[in-house]
Amino acid sequence: MLYEKHCSNCHQQDGQGLRRLYPPLAKSDFLKNNFNPFICTMKYGTSGSIVVNGVEFNKLMPGVPSLTELELAELATYITNSWGEQGGIVTIEQVSQALSGCAPQ
Amino acid sequence: MAFYRPAIICICAVGILMAAGCAQKRQLPIYGSHTFNGKDTVYHTIAPFQFTDQDGAAVTNATFKDKIYVTDFFFTSCRTICPIMKTQMLRVYEATKNMPDVLILSHTIDPEYDTVALLHDYANRLGVESARWHFVTGVRDSIYKIAQTSYFTAALQDKTEPDGFIHSGAFMLIDKKSRIRGKYDGTKKEDVNRLIGDIKILRQE
Incomplete structure (x- = not known):
C-alpha cells in the first residue's frame, strides 16, 4: 500500500503524526486549505515552518519524485477520505494541474 | 469425588x-564475552565515551552511573525505520517516567547534519525532558565505533542506501554495571513490550 510505504512511518497509520515533530494528516486544516502545496509536497518535499490545526511544525520533509500522477491521486484520495473524513475522489487532472504550479526543487 | x-x-x-x-x-x-580473571567473571562492558547532548552538555559513562539505560542509533532526517523507532522509544519513555534510575540515550549517526541545535529542536518537538532522554552527537567515528564494538549493533554510512546510512533498529538494554542485558527490535511493538517488562526485572536485581 502506497500510504504505508511512503507516509505512515512518520505520519503514523492513524494519520495523527507524532507530537510536534510530524504533522497530522487526519482532519488537517492545512491539507484542506492548501491542495496544490499538498500534492507538490508529496512529490517534491518541503521545508520551513507550517501551522497545522494551530500547531507549528518546522522540519524538512523529503519528497518522493518517483510517484506518478496516478499514485499521487490515489494517495491524496486515501488521505482525504480516511480517519472519518470524506473529501471525495482526487482526480489525475487535479493532480496534474497542481503539479504544473510546482517544479522539481 | x-x-x-x-x-x-x-x-x-x-x-x-x-x-x-x-x-x-x-x-x-x-551479553558479550565472559572471561575469568582468577577471582571473578569479567563481563563485556560499554567502553568509555564522551558525546554532547541536546543541551550542549557532556554525556559520558558517568551520566549513567548507577542507572539502567536504553540506547539506540538513529538520525533525524531518516524517513525509513527511525520515525518508527522514535514512536516506540516514546512508549519506553512514558512507561519509565516514574523510574528515576532509568534513562534513554539516542545517538545520531549523522553528526554533521544533526547538530546540538537540531537535536535540541527535535527533542523539544518530541516533548521529552533532556534529563531523562539524551540525544547525543559527537565525532562520527567514535559513534560508529561504540555502536559496533560496545553495543554490537550496526551504524555505517552508505551512499547507496535510500537515506545514506546502514543502521540497525535495535534498542539495547544496559544495566547499572554497564553490561548489555537485552537487545530488542525497536520497530516492533511486541518486542518493545518485552523490553519494558525486562526493565522491571532488571530494576529488581
Missing part, C-alpha cells in the same frame, strides 16, 4: 508456588 479434591487442590497450590518462584528468579542474560 470428594476423596480426590484435596489432592487436586494440593497439585494446584504446588503449581502456583512453582510459577511464582520462577517469575522471581528470572534473570536477564549478560
